[in-house]
Amino acid sequence: MNILVCISSVPDTTAKITFKDDNTTFNKDGVTHIIGPYDDYALARAIELKEELGGTVTVLNVGTAETEPQIRKALAIGADEAIRVDAEPTDSFFVAEQIAAVAKENSYDLIMMGRETTDYNSGVVHGIVGQLLGMPSLSPVMELNIDGNTAKISREIEGGKEKLEATLPLILGCQEPIAEWKIASMRGIMTARKKPLNVRPAVGEGLTSVSSYSLPPEKGDCKMIPAEEAEKLIDLLQNEAKVL
Amino acid sequence: MTLFSRKHIDFLLHEVSDLPELLKEEYFSGHDRETADMVLDTAFEIAQKEIEPHFVDSDQKEANYENGEVKVHPGVHGFVKSQAESGLLSATFPEEVGGSQLPESVAGAAAFIELCHSNSFPMYTDLLSGCVKLINSFGTTEQKETYISKMLTANWMGTMCLTEPQAGSSLAEINTKATPQNDGTYKIDGQKIFISAGDHDITENIIHLVLARIDGAPAGAKGISLFIVPKNNPKNCSESNDVKTIGLFHKMGQKATPAVHLAFGAEGKCTGYLLGKPNQGLPQMFKMMNSSRLGVGLTGLALSSAAYYTSNQYAHERKQGRIPGGNENVLIAEHPDVKRMLLKQKAIHEGGLALFIQVYSYLDWQKAGKEIEKYAALTELLTPVCKFYGSDQGYHSVNEGLQVLGGYGYTSDFPLEQMARDVRILSIYEGTNGIQAQAVLGRQVQVNGGAPFQLLRAEIEKTLSHLNDSCLFKRDFETSFKKLQQVTSTLLSKQNPTELLADATLYTEFLSLICVGWQWLKMSLATEQMDTEFNESFKQTIGYFFRYEFTKCLYLSEILLKENKITV
Ligand SMILES: Cc1cc2nc3c(=O)[nH]c(=O)nc-3n(C[C@H](O)[C@H](O)[C@H](O)COP(=O)(O)OP(=O)(O)OC[C@H]3O[C@@H](n4cnc5c(N)ncnc54)[C@H](O)[C@@H]3O)c2cc1C
Numbered sequence: 122m123n124i125l126v127c128i129s130s131v132p133d134t135t136a137k138i139t140f141k142d143d144n145t146t147f148n149k150d151g152v153t154h155i156i157g158p159y160d161d162y163a164l165a166r167a168i169e170l171k172e173e174l175g176g177t178v179t180v181l182n183v184g185t186a187e188t189e190p191q192i193r194k195a196l197a198i199g200a201d202e203a204i205r206v207d208a209e210p211t212d213s214f215f216v217a218e219q220i221a222a223v224a225k226e227n228s229y230d231l232i233m234m235g236r237e238t239t240d241y242n243s244g245v246v247h248g249i250v251g252q253l254l255g256m257p258s259l260s261p262v263m264e265l266n267i268d269g270n271t272a273k274i275s276r277e278i279e280g281g282k283e284k285l286e287a288t289l290p291l292i293l294g295c296q297e298p299i300a301e302w303k304i305a306s307m308r309g310i311m312t313a314r315k316k317p318l319n320v321r322p323a324v325g326e327g328l329t330s331v332s333s334y335s336l337p338p339e340k341g342d343c344k345m346i347p348a349e350e351a352e353k354l355i356d357l358l359q360n361e362a363k364v365l
Numbered sequence: 366m367t368l369f370s371r372k373h374i375d376f377l378l379h380e381v382s383d384l385p386e387l388l389k390e391e392y393f394s395g396h397d398r399e400t401a402d403m404v405l406d407t408a409f410e411i412a413q414k415e416i417e418p419h420f421v422d423s424d425q426k427e428a429n430y431e432n433g434e435v436k437v438h439p440g441v442h443g444f445v446k447s448q449a450e451s452g453l454l455s456a457t458f459p460e461e462v463g464g465s466q467l468p469e470s471v472a473g474a475a476a477f478i479e480l481c482h483s484n485s486f487p488m489y490t491d492l493l494s495g496c497v498k499l500i501n502s503f504g505t506t507e508q509k510e511t512y513i514s515k516m517l518t519a520n521w522m523g524t525m526c527l528t529e530p531q532a533g534s535s536l537a538e539i540n541t542k543a544t545p546q547n548d549g550t551y552k553i554d555g556q557k558i559f560i561s562a563g564d565h566d567i568t569e570n571i572i573h574l575v576l577a578r579i580d581g582a583p584a585g586a587k588g589i590s591l592f593i594v595p596k597n598n599p600k601n602c603s604e605s606n607d608v609k610t611i612g613l614f615h616k617m618g619q620k621a622t623p624a625v626h627l628a629f630g631a632e633g634k635c636t637g638y639l640l641g642k643p644n645q646g647l648p649q650m651f652k653m654m655n656s657s658r659l660g661v662g663l664t665g666l667a668l669s670s671a672a673y674y675t676s677n678q679y680a681h682e683r684k685q686g687r688i689p690g691g692n693e694n695v696l697i698a699e700h701p702d703v704k705r706m707l708l709k710q711k712a713i714h715e716g717g718l719a720l721f722i723q724v725y726s727y728l729d730w731q732k733a734g735k736e737i738e739k740y741a742a743l744t745e746l747l748t749p750v751c752k753f754y755g756s757d758q759g760y761h762s763v764n765e766g767l768q769v770l771g772g773y774g775y776t777s778d779f780p781l782e783q784m785a786r787d788v789r790i791l792s793i794y795e796g797t798n799g800i801q802a803q804a805v806l807g808r809q810v811q812v813n814g815g816a817p818f819q820l821l822r823a824e825i826e827k828t829l830s831h832l833n834d835s836c837l838f839k840r841d842f843e844t845s846f847k848k849l850q851q852v853t854s855t856l857l858s859k860q861n862p863t864e865l866l867a868d869a870t871l872y873t874e875f876l877s878l879i880c881v882g883w884q885w886l887k888m889s890l891a892t893e894q895m896d897t898e899f900n901e902s903f904k905q906t907i908g909y910f911f912r913y914e915f916t917k918c919l920y921l922s923e924i925l926l927k928e929n930k931i932t933v
Pocket of ligand 1: 524525526527528532533534535558559560561562616624790793794795796797798799800803
């Protein structure tokens, strides 16, 4: 079982988000980056499958050298080797193109990633990769078991859950509870330094550029109105918030 | 909520401490900055997954003693397993016994992160690794083979058994007996009290390291030996070794770690194995106690950090009272008195942690084989100072944190109430702070004609020589540092030892302020790499430390120089 796990490097969920260069660039100063939380689930399940069925887990990241700590972390958690496509991940199509290019050169049984990143949350990369490779792409996958050449999957759908089977190779966008996040052990951390991390150039060019970013307006103050004073609430909604 | 500042820890490790130089040493060649960073991530992940969710529950459901058996909170089982499986438990041990030769400075920072989330859980594994250190240092090959791999994988746990009902601070009074047997083993007979993690249902065996007196040994401290006394037969864990729990103490805090009353050999069937040399028990045990003492001090600082981040958040949510002249209630964080309380907490753990990482790096230099005697002497001098400062100031910090929350702080709706109970033990066990102070003034500053103190002075002067005279706090520091030297020589000239030691606690407080002040100055030399937000906060905290805390040096020196001691 050869698995490619695509990981993104995203700001820690508690990071303070600011912009620079006239609001055209995200300001990375002082911001801690982590492996995308959904990607982390995909990675954890991929490592479990490797332990169960043998094979290798390769991690792929599209990013500049700044993302190497997150790649090393994935190696410390248990991936065998890593590829970094040396480019800013400017948009979903560009990232998907890089993944497809790497996948075409190798034969992976599974290409796994998070259902979406937690920075831009587009949630479309797995779909585009499927299109580019002509393979089925399923998301959000909450359970995954492999039986021979068949993947048994449970997926969240509107209002419920769907169980399905599909033949490998496949592309999967994953989410909890597919596996529990893995914690890097001392042994993993130390061997990660010796595992191969290959850097390659990007193919194609990004199709989009950002004109500006803005933050959502700050949350207003919260006013507590006692239940027995409903008229006061209506008054405030009409005259202060002006929403009625 | 985050209970510690990763940025401050990274700053200390990578900008202030000797870690970058240490990582160039052969002994630490398996590590680099990236591995150090990942170890801290692992510690945080374990803390979030295995400690934090049980913080309140394990306080409410304290260990249970029924039918002679002790059951501890299930969360402890998961934590111990994670700590072993992740390799953090064995991280600082040499590779030949299954460790990773991780620098103590990094391991100390990792421990700090875990301790911010509860001090009860890591206590089990701290005791365990302390026991392994002792067996690895003094054990025979057979003892090492029997115990070390089982213990470093947490298949067996460990404890330290010193205290007896009549022998607390004064270990010379110990009277647990060890009677030699023909096969080279000993029959152990006696009782130990307050034994932390002394019994539980986590592992199939618990390895007690017990201080006892071999029949006919000299009286007092010179006749105490150290024994390995397993709860169950190490060759067959289903066979009891006659170590019985006869009760649990009900404590005010740290409820997830039981303090147990143990009876060894009530049925005359308890076998002990001498560890190291006969009658060398106390100096050997001190080897374990030194790392445990650092651990206890560090716990105080970790609780300070947890209390600070909790109270800081509260202060930024709670509106109450007006600024004079204002007409609206403001966040309490805007009141100068609340700001002062918050700054006090921050100054305590940020400055204190710098001192701890300094001492951990002294341990690392010894492991790297560099100037071993010098670094050992500095470690010996500063260990009781660290234990004293961390536990004492940690208590004050948590107390301020609780105060910030006002009435809510006193209720169990907020974690400060539990923290205030948990922190209180730290100045009592591992040698009370009074006893630490006696070790500092009665021994450490006097040994080898005061050589360790001179080494410390040289270290401090090295930092001062890098500071330019415009440094705001350099002059204040130099004045108090001179005073400390004057106080030290005045005290050491006293003929009457009772008079010398009467105010050892105040002396140690003075010395600890000097040491932490030194660290603030050292940190101030390294802030250039840091961002504006960090620097602004740093400026405020160092300012607070020197204006509000460090100035206590003057009042302490005045008391210490007074001729007539009313307590003598
Ligand atoms: C929760 C908990 C866990 C513990 N865990 C362990 C453990 O795992 N293993 C273990 O062996 N022990 C353990 N202890 C015991 C602990 O180390 C002792 O309580 C401590 O050493 C103090 O001894 P004592 O209680 O007998 O107090 P005492 O020795 O009676 O001291 C009482 C007071 O007198 C002061 N005093 C005593 N002698 C002097 C002196 N010569 N000069 C100046 N002042 C002095 C002390 O500083 C203290 O303020 C634990 C205790 C507790 C409460």
